[in-house]
Amino acid sequence: MINHHVYEELVRIASKQNVLMNECLKDHLYTKLGGKADFFVTPETYEQVQQIVKLANKENIAFTLLGNGSNLIIKDGGIRGIVMNLGKLNKIAGNGLKITAQSGARIIDTSREALHLRLTGLEFACGIPGSVGGALYMNAGAYGGEIKDVLESCIVVDRNGELLNLAAEELALDYRTSNIPDNGYIVLEGTFALQAGDYEEIKAVMDDLTFKRESKQPLEYPSCGSVFKRPPGYFAGKLIQDSGLQGKQIGGAQVSLKHAGFIVNKENATATEYIELIQHVQATVKEKFGVRLEREVRIIGEDLEK
Structure with a gap:
């Protein structure tokens, strides 16, 4: 049963165009598999994310965070309650030797921005299909590099809807794992500490890794x-x-x-x-x-x- 009170509250928080009912989730996943979500919400600000978490707590309604679904299978019966997707939080910005990318940005696009800014360290991510949030969640890696090598800090929302600034060391990043799921964190952005590099050298590495990926996968x-x-x-x-x-x-x-x-x-x-x-x-x-x-x-x- 769809709870119309919850729908109205979600619309109040995130506006009507960002709240869908009975949304088919396979349209949002790389696998093109999966059933429907009762509510599918795409917030546009950090404050909206906080308010949605607090609403789910207050109404005691199931809550699921969905990245871009590159490492996820959703069963055919779908997901009850609120499914939140952060795809509209996708800004990427450079600042000196650092890049800050929002959770919904693709890690591939973040590595391309690093190339544009002549920064080295994110080349390994040029073929990883996930979002920045998903990459932190599982400490994504490829070709000898991993998020752990370059992540400096992140901003998350906790289970209570509060914002936290965390250093990378606080995430217990290990092979394809972190403490993000155990702590119920929602990643809003990550800041990567990189090094100055040569554009052509960075591009050559990325081109080589892209060729390897496309020829083998x-x-x-x-x-x-x-x-x-x-x-x-x-x-x-x-x-x-x-x-x-x-x-x-x-x-x-x-x-x-x-x-x-x-x-x-x-x-x-x-x-x-x-x-x-x-x-x-x-x-x-x-x-x-x-x-x-x-x-x-x-x-x-x-x-x-x-």
């Missing part, structure tokens, strides 16, 4: 990127390949023929099919090699009622 189909974390001493993609799973398909979901570490939405897959294929890959690799593949991708939401 199945970017022609929707996906959530690399599905599994790298198990100690192994490569997830090679284990999957050596298990004979490349090309394995359940419904419209397929283990990529181009890179076995990716599962692609090849033919209008459902989230259920995608998740079943993930579980099949995990079970097969465990059986053949005794290695447990841990998901890098998050799965949230409700199953479709039968």
